[in-house]
Amino acid sequence: MNSAKATVPFKGTKEQEAQLLEIIAEKKDTQGALMPILQKAQEIYGYLPIEVQKIISDNTGIPMEKIYGVVTFYAQFSLYPKGEYTISVCLGTACYVKGSGDIYDKLQEKLGISGGECTADGKFSLEACRCIGACGLAPVLTVNEDVYGRLTVDDVDRIIEKYTA
Amino acid sequence: MENITVKVNGAEISVPKGTTVLEAAHMAGFEIPTLCYMKEINEIGACRICVTEVNEGRGFRLVAGCVYPCSPNMEILTASPKVIESRKKTLELILSTHDRKCLSCVRSGNCELQKLCKDYGIEDASKYDGVKNSYEIDNSAAHMYRDNNKCILCRRCVAVCSKTQGIGVIGANERGFKTFIGSAFDMGLGETNCVSCGQCIAVCPVGAIAEKDYTKPVLEAIADPEKTVLVQTAPAVRAGLGECFGLPIGTNVEGKMVAALRKLGFDKVFDTDFAADLTIMEEANEFLDRVKNGGKLPLITSCSPGWVKYCEHYFPDMTENLSSCKSPQQMFGATAKTYYAEKMGIDPKNIVMVSIMPCTAKKFEIGRDDQSAAGVPDVDYALTTRELGRMIERAGINFLGLEDEKFDDPLGISTGAGVIFGATGGVMEAALRTAVYTLTGENPIDFPEVRGTDGIKEATYNVAGMDVKVAVASGLANARELLEKVQKGEADYQFIEIMGCPGGCVNGGGQPQVAMGIRNFVDIREKRAKVLYDLDASMPLRQSHENPAIKAVYEEYFGEPGSHKAHEVLHTTYVKRSVN
Numbered sequence: 001m002n003s004a005k006a007t008v009p010f011k012g013t014k015e016q017e018a019q020l021l022e023i024i025a026e027k028k029d030t031q032g033a034l035m036p037i038l039q040k041a042q043e044i045y046g047y048l049p050i051e052v053q054k055i056i057s058d059n060t061g062i063p064m065e066k067i068y069g070v071v072t073f074y075a076q077f078s079l080y081p082k083g084e085y086t087i088s089v090c091l092g093t094a095c096y097v098k099g100s101g102d103i104y105d106k107l108q109e110k111l112g113i114s115g116g117e118c119t120a121d122g123k124f125s126l127e128a129c130r131c132i133g134a135c136g137l138a139p140v141l142t143v144n145e146d147v148y149g150r151l152t153v154d155d156v157d158r159i160i161e162k163y164t165a
Numbered sequence: 166m167e168n169i170t171v172k173v174n175g176a177e178i179s180v181p182k183g184t185t186v187l188e189a190a191h192m193a194g195f196e197i198p199t200l201c202y203m204k205e206i207n208e209i210g211a212c213r214i215c216v217t218e219v220n221e222g223r224g225f226r227l228v229a230g231c232v233y234p235c236s237p238n239m240e241i242l243t244a245s246p247k248v249i250e251s252r253k254k255t256l257e258l259i260l261s262t263h264d265r266k267c268l269s270c271v272r273s274g275n276c277e278l279q280k281l282c283k284d285y286g287i288e289d290a291s292k293y294d295g296v297k298n299s300y301e302i303d304n305s306a307a308h309m310y311r312d313n314n315k316c317i318l319c320r321r322c323v324a325v326c327s328k329t330q331g332i333g334v335i336g337a338n339e340r341g342f343k344t345f346i347g348s349a350f351d352m353g354l355g356e357t358n359c360v361s362c363g364q365c366i367a368v369c370p371v372g373a374i375a376e377k378d379y380t381k382p383v384l385e386a387i388a389d390p391e392k393t394v395l396v397q398t399a400p401a402v403r404a405g406l407g408e409c410f411g412l413p414i415g416t417n418v419e420g421k422m423v424a425a426l427r428k429l430g431f432d433k434v435f436d437t438d439f440a441a442d443l444t445i446m447e448e449a450n451e452f453l454d455r456v457k458n459g460g461k462l463p464l465i466t467s468c469s470p471g472w473v474k475y476c477e478h479y480f481p482d483m484t485e486n487l488s489s490c491k492s493p494q495q496m497f498g499a500t501a502k503t504y505y506a507e508k509m510g511i512d513p514k515n516i517v518m519v520s521i522m523p524c525t526a527k528k529f530e531i532g533r534d535d536q537s538a539a540g541v542p543d544v545d546y547a548l549t550t551r552e553l554g555r556m557i558e559r560a561g562i563n564f565l566g567l568e569d570e571k572f573d574d575p576l577g578i579s580t581g582a583g584v585i586f587g588a589t590g591g592v593m594e595a596a597l598r599t600a601v602y603t604l605t606g607e608n609p610i611d612f613p614e615v616r617g618t619d620g621i622k623e624a625t626y627n628v629a630g631m632d633v634k635v636a637v638a639s640g641l642a643n644a645r646e647l648l649e650k651v652q653k654g655e656a657d658y659q660f661i662e663i664m665g666c667p668g669g670c671v672n673g674g675g676q677p678q679v680a681m682g683i684r685n686f687v688d689i690r691e692k693r694a695k696v697l698y699d700l701d702a703s704m705p706l707r708q709s710h711e712n713p714a715i716k717a718v719y720e721e722y723f724g725e726p727g728s729h730k731a732h733e734v735l736h737t738t739y740v741k742r743s744v745n
Contacts, residue, residue, distance in 0.1 A: 064744075065349040066333055
C-alpha cells in the first residue's frame with residue numbers, strides 16, 4: 001500500500017487506535033456513519049492519514065477510496081498533521097491586493113509542500129487564512145502566535161530561517 | 166400497476182405510474198440523450214444533458230429527464246428550442262475542460278460525447294475555454310490506463326465498480342473544479358485491489374479509460390518469419406465482434422471472425438472452446454474427486470480471472486475452494502506450447518500465442534505466476550474483442566463481405582459444451598453434462614435452471630442417488646452475496662460457478678462498448694448469450710467428453726484427467742491478497 005502523497009511518518013498510539021475502534025463499533029451500523037467517524041478520528045489523531053483511513057475501512061467495510069473521496073471533499077478534514085510551526089498566510093482582500101498570493105506561492109515553493117500540507121520533517125505546515133484583522137499591516141502572515149506584516153516575497157527566507165535555526 | 170396519461174411532444178401516451186420522463190419519451194419514440202444515467206446503477210441526474218421541458222400545470226420548466234418521474238397529465242417537450250439550447254450549453258461547458266483530442270482518441274467514432282456534439286451542432290468547441298485541469302495518465306495497471314484529461318465525470322465507472330462489482334477502488338476525489346476520478350491517496354490503479362474486470366471501460370462514454378492495446382506487437386510477431394503465431398478465440402468473442410462492424414447486438418460472426426483472423430496472417434486459427442472442453446474434463450474430474458475423497462467443497466470455478474483476483478483479495482480464506490484448473494485461455498496456451506508444439510515439432514519458444522478475449526482481466530492473467538507450462542508464458546498476448554475489431558479495420562479487411570470459414574484442426578475442434586462457457590451458467594451446465602455422464606452413463610443435455618441472466622441461480626440435481634447442490638453467480642457483488650451465505654453456513658452447495666462480469670463473458674469488459682442510450686433499454690447479456698446457446702443447440706456434439714480432439718489429447722499426451730502430466734500443464738496455484 002503506497003500513497004502518492006508523502007507525509008510525516010505516522011505516530012499513532014495503541015490508545016488512539018482503541019479509542020477509534022470504540023467509536024467505529026458504536027456508530028458503524030447507523031446510516032451515514034462515515035462523517036461522524038471521520039470527525040471523531042480527526043479529533044483523536046489531529047488528521048486523517050492513510051493509516052487511520054485504513055483502520056476505518058477495515059472495520060466498517062467501506063472501501064478506502066470512498067473514505068478518501070469524502071475526506072478530500074470536505075475542507076474540515078486534513079490529510080496532514082499540523083507542523084511544529086503553522087504558517088498562516090492571510091489571503092483576505094486587503095492582504096491579497098497587497099501581494100500575499102505571491103508570498104503564499106513562495107512559501108509553497110520554499111517548503112516544497114502545497115497549502116494544507118506539512119513538511120516531511122514535521123516542522124512546518126502551511127495554510128491560507130481569511131482576514132486576521134491586521135489589514136493595516138498587509139500583507140500579513142503568522143507563524144504560530146508571531147505576526148509578520150508589511151511583507152515582500154524577499155522576507156520569506158528570513159522568516160523561515162528564524163524557525164529552522 | 167396504475168397507469169397515468171402524459172403528453173409527449175403533443176401526443177398522449179399512457180405509462181405506468183413511476184415512469185421517468187426519459188422512459189415515457191422512449192415509449193413515445195423519442196430518445197432523450199444521457200451521459201451519466203445508467204438504469205438502476207447510476208441514477209444521479211448529474212450531467213444535465215437529459216434536460217427536458219415539462220409542464221405540470223405551472224408552466225414549462227427544465228428537469229433532468231432521466232430521473233424526473235411523470236405526473237398525471239404532464240406535458241413533455243423532448244426537443245424544444247429551449248431544451249436544445251440548454252443541452253448545447255451543457256456540452257460546451259463539458260468541452261471547456263476536455264482535451265478534445267478526438268483524432269488520436271481510441272473512442273473516435275463511437276464516443277458518446279463526440280456523437281452528442283455532432284447531434285447538437287456544436288460550432289465552437291472552445292467557446293468557454295478558461296483554466297483547464299491537466300492530469301497524468303495512469304498506466305500502473307496491467308490491463309488498462311486512465312486518461313482523466315478526457316474524463317467528463319459522469320461517474321459511470323465509479324458506479325459499476327462499487328455497485329455492480331462491489332469493489333469501489335475508484336471514486337471522485339477532491340471537490341468542485343478540482344474533482345477527478347481516482348483511487349484512495351491517489352494510488353495508481355495497479356496498486357489497488359482492482360480485479361481488472363474492465364466493466365468500467367465497458368461503460369465509459371468517452372476515451373478516458375481503455376484497455377492497453379497490444380495489437381502492434383501481435384502484428385510484428387505475425388510479420389516475423391521465425392515465429393509461429395497461433396490465435397485462440399474465446400466463446401463470447403463471436404457473439405460480440407459483429408458489433409464493431411455495425412451488425413445488430415446478438416449476431417453470430419464465428420465464420421467471418423475465423424476468416425478475418427486467417428486474412429490477418431495468423432498461422433493457425435484455433436478455438437478457446439477446445440480448451441473449455443478440456444477444462445470440463447479436468448474440472449469435472451476434480452469435482453468428483455473432491456466429492457469422493459472429502460476434498461474442499463464447494464468447488465468454485467476458476468475460469469474468470471477477474472473473479473479469481475477478487476477471491477484472492479476479498480475471500481482469501483476461500484482460495485482453496487477455487488478449482489486448481491487454469492482458465493481455458495491458459496489451458497489452451499499451455500496445451501499449444503506443450504502437446505501441439507511437440508506434435509508439430511516446433512520449439513515452444515518460437516510460438517507466439519495470441520488470445521482474443523471478451524475480457525481485460527485476461528491481460529492480467531497472462532502475467533500471473535505458475536502460468537508457463539513449457540517454461541515460457543502460456544499466452545503471450547491477450548487482446549480484447551475491441552482490439553481485434555481495430556486490427557481488422559486497420560488491415561482493410563471487408564469484414565461484412567467475408568465468406569464463413571472453419572477453425573483449424575485439432576485445437577479448433579469443440580462441442581456445444583465449450584461454446585456456452587461464454588454465458589453465465591454455461592460452465593456449470595457443461596460440467597454437469599459430463600459429471601452426470603461419468604457417474605450414471607446417462608446423457609442429459611439441458612440444465613435450464615442454471616441458464617438466464619439472473620445474478621444468482623441455484624439448483625439441486627439428483628445424480629446417482631446423490632443430491633448435487635449447485636449455484637451460479639455473475640457480477641462480483643452477487644458473488645459476494647453468495648459467498649457470504651456459504652461462509653455463514655446458510656448454504657451448502659457442492660459446486661459453484663462464478664463469473665466476474667454480470668451475465669458472464671458475453672458482457673465482459675473487453676467486449677464492444679454499447680452506447681448507454683441503448684444499454685438502458687436492451688439487455689445485451691441476453692442477446693449475446695442467445696448466440697452461444699443457439700450455437701450449442703446446433704452442434705452435433707454437445708458434451709466435452711465426446712470431443713474427438715479432447716479424446717486424442719488425453720490418449721496421446723495427458724493420459725487421463727487429473728493425471729500427473731495434466732496437473733503439471735493444466736493446473737495452477739493462487740495467492741492470498743489484501744484489500745487496499
